[in-house]
Every structure is written in C-alpha cells, then in structure tokens.
Amino acid sequence: MLASRLLPDHLTFPFLLKSCSLHHAHVTGRALHSHIFRLGFVADVYINNSLVFMYSACGQVELARRVFEEMPERDVISENSMLGGYLKCGDLDDALVFFRGMEMRNVRTWNSIIAGFVRGGRCGEALDLFNEMRGGFVKPDKITVASVVSACASLGALDMGKWVHGYLRRERLEFDLVIGTSLIDMYGKCGSIERAFEVFREMPKRDVQAWTVMISVLAIHGRGEEAFVLLEEMEKTGMRPNNVTFGALLSACAHSGTVDKGRWCFDVMRRVYSIEPQLQHYACMVDLLGRAGLFEEAEMLIASMPMKPDVFVWGALLGACRMHGNVELGEKIAGCLISMDPLNHAYFIILSDIYANAKRFEDVKRIRDFMEDQGIMKTSPGHSLIEIDGQVYEFSRRSVKEELMKEIEWVLIGINVELMWTGYVPDDDMELFLTA
Template sequence: MIESQRLCPISVIARLLQECKTMRELKQIHAHITTSPHLSKTDRYLLTSRLLFSCTTSNSASLRYAAAVFQSIHNPNLFMYNTMIRALACKTNYKDKPSSSQSLILYKQMLCSDIVPDHITFPFLLKECVNRVDGEMGRSIHAHVFKFGLCCDVFVQNLMISLYGVCGVLYSARRVFDEMSNKDVVSWNSMVIGCLRSGALDLALELFGKMKKRNVITWNSIITGFVQGGRPKEAIEFFHEMQVLSDDMVSPDKITVASVVSACASLGGLDQGRWVHSYLVRSGLECDMVIGTALVDMYGKCGCVERAVEVFKQMPRKDVLAWTAMISVFALHGYGEEAFDLFQTMVELGVKPNPVTFVGLLSACAHSGLVDKGSWCFNIMRSVFLIEPQVQHYACMVDILSRAGEFDEAERLIRNMPMEPDVFVWGALLGGCQMHGHIELGEKVAQNLISVEPVNHAFYVTLRDIYAKGGRFDDVKRIRAFMNDEGIEKEVPGSSMVEIDGLVYEFSVRGAPGVVMEGILCVIYGLTGEMKIHGNTINLIE
C-alpha cells in the first residue's frame, strides 16, 4: 500500500478515505496524511478536507474527532465550515454529540473569517433553530438569508416555513410560503404541518385541499393532526380518501395505521378498528410496538378487554408504553388485581415503569376501590422507583380516598402537596363529595373551583347535584337561576355515538345528521302510535 501511495498518493488516499469503515481506519489515514513526506502542503489541505467529510458522514462518525481535525486546519474554507455546521446541526446521529448549539457559534466564526455562506450553509443553520425551537435566532438567520441573496432558494424557504411553524408563528410561515414562486410538496407539507401544530385545523384543511401532489407525509400529517386536534372522525375519512385517491406510490404505512387506530379508539369505533387491524394484516405491514400499543389502547377503550390482552400477548417486543397501555386498559374496566399482576410481571422482566404507568395503577385502584393498594403504589413511586409524584398522581390519590369516603385523609394529602393543587385535584375531591353527599365540604370545594374557573359549568352542575341529593332544593333553584342569569351553559352539549355498519354516528340534543334523524323520527312516530293503541298516553316526541 505504501508503494502505491508513493506512485499516486492523493488518489489512493482519497479512495481509502471513501472505503474506510471504522474510526480506527480513519485515524490511521489521518496519521499518514500528517506524516507522509510525499504530500505537499496543498495535498494535505485537500486530503484533510476529505478526511473531515468522512469523519462526519461515515457509519462510525465521531463528532469530537471531526472537531479536533477542524481545529487543526489553518484557514478552513467554505466547504469545511459547511461540513462541520452540517454535522453539528444533525448531531443526533452521533454518540459524542455536543450539548450546546455549536453550529451557530461556528457560523459566527465563519463570518468573522470573511467567508460568505451559500445555499448549503443556511438549511443546516435553520435546522438547528428548528431543533432548538428558537424563533428569535431563526429570525436573525432569516435576515442573513436576505442579506446574502438566498431568499429564493427553495430549500432555505422550506426550512424557514418549518421553523416558523414549530415556533407557532403562522403569520411569518404563511408569508414565506406565499412569497415562494416554486413550491414543491415539501413546501406544502411544511405549511400544513405548521398549521396543525398550532391547532389551525381548518386552515390546514384548506391548504390540504389545494395541494395538487401529496405524498405519504402529507396524508400522515393531516390524519395525525386531526386525531390529536380532537377531530378523529374526519381523520378516519381522510384515511379512506387516501386509499381511494392515492396511487401505488403513496400507500398507508405504519404511521398511518397507528394514527387511524388512535382515531378509532377516540370514537369508540370498534368495527372501524377491527377493519384497520385486518387491513394491517392484509397489507403485510409489520405490527411493531407502536401499532401494537395503539391496538391495545383501541380495543380497551372500545370495551374488548380480551382482544386487547390477545394483541398484547402477541407482541414480540414490549416497551414501557405497551405495558402501561395494557395496565391502563385493566384500570379503565375495573380490573385492579389484573393491573397489579401485570405490573409485577413487568417489573420482574426488568422493564422500568414511568410516571404514566403509576397513573394507570392509581386509576385502577380508584375504579376498584383498592385504597390500601393505592397508598402502597403511591409510596413505592418515590421509595423504590425514584419517581417523584406529580400533580396528576396526587389527583388520582385524592380520587381514591374521596371515593372511599376518606375525606380527612384526602384533605390532609392536598395540604401536604409540594405543588399547588390544580382543578383536577379539587375536582376529584368534589366528585367524592357528590358521590357521598358531603354537602359542607362540597360547597367549600365547589366555591374554590368556581373562583378559579367562574364560567366552567361542570362545577355548578356538580354542586347542584350535591344539593339535590341532600334535599336542599331551594339551593338547587338558586344555582340554576344563577347559571341562567350569567349565561353559563355547557359549551358542548352531551352527545352519544353509535357505530352502524362501520360508520360512527353522533347524536346530541341538537339533533343528528339529517338522513339518520329522519329514520329515527319515523321509528319514534311508529312506537308512539303503537303505545296509543295500547292505551299509553306518553308522547315520545316530547
């Protein structure tokens, strides 16, 4: 090899740099570049540039070693700066990643060296700002983009949209988007995702409808965004539209399936969920931990505990989220003992619980009336698993004690909380007062909650129910009159959902979809007529 290097040192070393597999080989080549008498100063400079690139892009890349190489270079050029800025901005790929945003520091150093950035420099700087969710620094970088005449570069513009979207500055994101002369699918996706992140679902839907080309990221974004935005029914409709309109190049993937399963769980759409599960099997997609966990959650929320257990047992690998999902299913349906048996198995297998796991366990205790077990669970969080109880754990514990009528203990726990109790903690106590008809404490807690959220109808309704159970009907009338005078009413009317032939229909006091309502009214009129024939004077329409 040495003889070959004497004949053609640069080409041979460049090839070795391209072919090397480990950092050990890179270091050997670096040593040869540094010590070889056959390389000129210019040759060393060029080869060190190639070495730097290999240090940051190979499978065994070391950011720390790359930084040391960079520091040893006298007067690094634009390519070298871009290489290091790229590596630092994408530092999640490295084991020895730095803790601070050194790519931005390096950019300042580059400017001080009178090196002009180009279209490669800015996308990675903006990526760093996206990772940090740093809108202020992003605006500064945006100003430099204009300064150096790169404001029309599509890659830079796309990163600007992503940055403003992540930071919730939709006005700026939309301004960049509208000023683009050449929008690609990434531009549209970035704008749609930014709207979804900010909760502007209708604006995201408007943009989605205008897109001429969509990829799997587009569909996954709109489906996931609507699920997380509380509109799961529309998310399922998007999934069906995706199957109808998309070609072979764009088909649902594991992310799509996981999101749609979550939508079915939110709706309680068991038939829909079963269909999606069967689609998963037919399509040959892997049922990984994410999808398996989503299926467990969906079957549990739809009331199919046995099917949830079956899916859970079939999962080849389970992380803490999967175990927690199954524990939460048991908790939801009052299987407290089963939840704790599963928790014991989980711990024996070496899976460390997280704070959400204990929320599930404490909820199981609340729904099953396991006061002693709840106290034990609350205590081992800190003593055994070193998890400090958060406000949601205190809320669960207050719920357990209140349901059991242990109001003195519940109040003592609230007084000793290391943080301020929130509405969920007080709400749990109020719920216990409602259950046991504890009027005096219920009044005090309700007044406390009303002072925090004076227009929240739930507190008035609960207090009214407590008065009614205690026979204090004058107070019931007083609360009702006060709510009417102040215009306090339910923001969302009570509703029910039913699944018919795979479609989920919603009913509320405001009515239901026209075609469905016609059929219901027809049945009601028929029943009313039959009841009149048999001498019953009840009018179902009223």
C-alpha cells in the same frame, strides 16, 4: 466564514435554516433571509423550501406563506412545509383549505393532515381523510396507522381499528413499540380487553409505557386484581414501574374499590421505588377513599399534601360527596372549586345534583338561577357517537335535523309507554331539577 471573506453558496443556507428551525430562532432566521436575498438565492427552490419550513417550525405562518407565494418554483416539499405550518399553529380550517388546493400530495402530505386533525381533537374528520386517502390509491404507512389508531381510540371506532390492525398485518408493516402500544390503548378504550391482551402478548418487545397502558386498560374496566398480577409479571422481567404506572394502579384500585390495596400501592410507591407522589396520585387516592365514604381520611390526606391541591384533587372529593349525599362537605368543596374557577359550569352542576339528591330543590333552583344570571353554561353540548359499518356518526341536540329529532322523540315516547306498562312511575319531585 463571513469574516474570512468566503461567501456561502446554495448549500450553506439550508443547514443554517435547519438549525434555526430546531431552536425556534426565527429572528436569526430572518437575518439569514436577508443574506439570501442579498446574495441572489431567492429563486433557489431548495433554500426557499428551507425558509418555508423554518418559518413554519417557528410558528411564523404568515412569513412562511409570503415566502411560499413568492417562490418561482415549488415542489411537494414546499407544499408539505406550508401545510405543516398551518397544522403547527393549530389552524385546521386553513390547513384543510390549503390541503384541498395542493397540486402534489404524497404519503407524507396525508400523514400530516390526518395527524394534525387527530391532535386537534377532530378525529371524525381525520378518519374521513383516511378513507379519502385510501380511495386516492395512496398506500398508508406505519405513521398513518399510528394516527388512525389514535383517532379510533378517541372515537371508540372499533371496526375501523380492527381494519387498521388487519392492514398492518397484511402489509407486513413494522410492528414497533409505538404501534403496539397504540393498538393496546385503542382496544382498551373500545372495550375489547381480550384483543388488547392479544396485542400485548404479541409484542416482540415491551417497554414501561406498553406495560403501563395495559395496566391502565385493566384499571378503567375495574379489573384491579388482574392489573396487580400484571405488575408482578412486569417486575419479574426486570422492568421497574414509573410514576405513570402507579397512577394506573391507583386508578385500578379506585374503580374496583380495593381500599387496602390502594393504601399499599401508595406506600410502596414511595418506600420501595422512591417515587414521590404527584398531584395525579393524590387525586386517585382521594377518589378511592371518597368512593369508599372515608371522607375524614381523604381530608387528612389532602391536608398532608406537600403541594397545593388542584381542581382534580378537590373534584374527586366533590364527586364522592355527590355519590354519598354528603351535602355539608359538598358545599364546602364546591365553594373552594368555584373560587378557583368561577366560570366552570361543572362544579355548579354537581352541587345542584347533590342538592337534588337531598331533595333540596329550592337550592337547586337557586344554583340554576345564579348560573343563568352569571351567564354560566356548558361550553359544549353533550354528543353521542355510533359506529355503523366502519363509519362513525356524531350527533348532538344542536346538530340533529328536526325530522330525525322527531323520530328520536317518538322512540323515547314508545320506551316511556313500555316502562309505564311494567309499573314504572316517574319521580315528579325531580321535575324541577330536570327542567331548571
């Protein structure tokens, strides 16, 4: 076009910039930006919006912010594009500050900030934003619902999840595969298996992912027999299970302790469906065999793997060593894992648990002293979540106020007294392990 000496107009550049966005070609985008400047389109809001979106999509949030601040005219699209840039880069704090300062917000704005906080693992704040959205008289759509359901699944916020499900029905929003599958996952993670089944049965259409998620729900709750019944039903519909489905089935076998069924599943996966086991499948099988105390078979399976075992495979075997008190193998596996990830506190903690269960408290102290000398500690404190009247509250040892902690300690002392009245005697031998 340029070689033909035909000058582009204000409609040309947005298409070119969109192409750069799709291919993350910010270098080409900057070259186009130079053409825009030379041709005098710097005041065009449509082109500037495309520039902000392009830089944001390419992860160049500082350049996006520079264009945004120099725009003589802005609209809600400009602000949404800038907000999306912060969220894409994972800068949630700056995204929230920018969001608070936005003059114009639409449902897409709210969807972006809520989805961004869910992806960033800050689901409690995502639900707070959703409640704020409802209070601001902005009507949620099915995209909002999908994000909020995902947040409820992460937090175990069943009451909020039920409300969102009810809202979906009341507003007659589209009940598509994504929403249906998300609801199944949410109810399953919140322990409401029957409701998960209700949603599954109500779905007008089911894909492999929907079947797999329902099987996974049964798996995590130890209902292995029902998971395999669902597999048979799935096959009768002509739907072929995939590698994720078999991962869920093997997990079901591990949770329900059905070793023979797990061996059958692992064999059928390769022989009938031509699906080569991946690392997660081997980890599930090692977990299954380890829980059953079949350490030799588990080690033989690991030795036969066509790929190098990862931390999840070895970790499954280490967990089994703790369960069955296999000190010798536990030391060997823990050494292997520590060599792979020397600063991961979990392996040291599990090894110290194995020693404590074997009453080798000198070794427990040695492990804890080593962790202290090396500065190895838990990366995040343990925390608890509780939902009351649809509001999720989160607290940990570090974040609880002193007055509340005193009240918690008072309740724990009362529980301890009640236990002692029933004849409970604490194990003094564990004192070193607990206080180390």
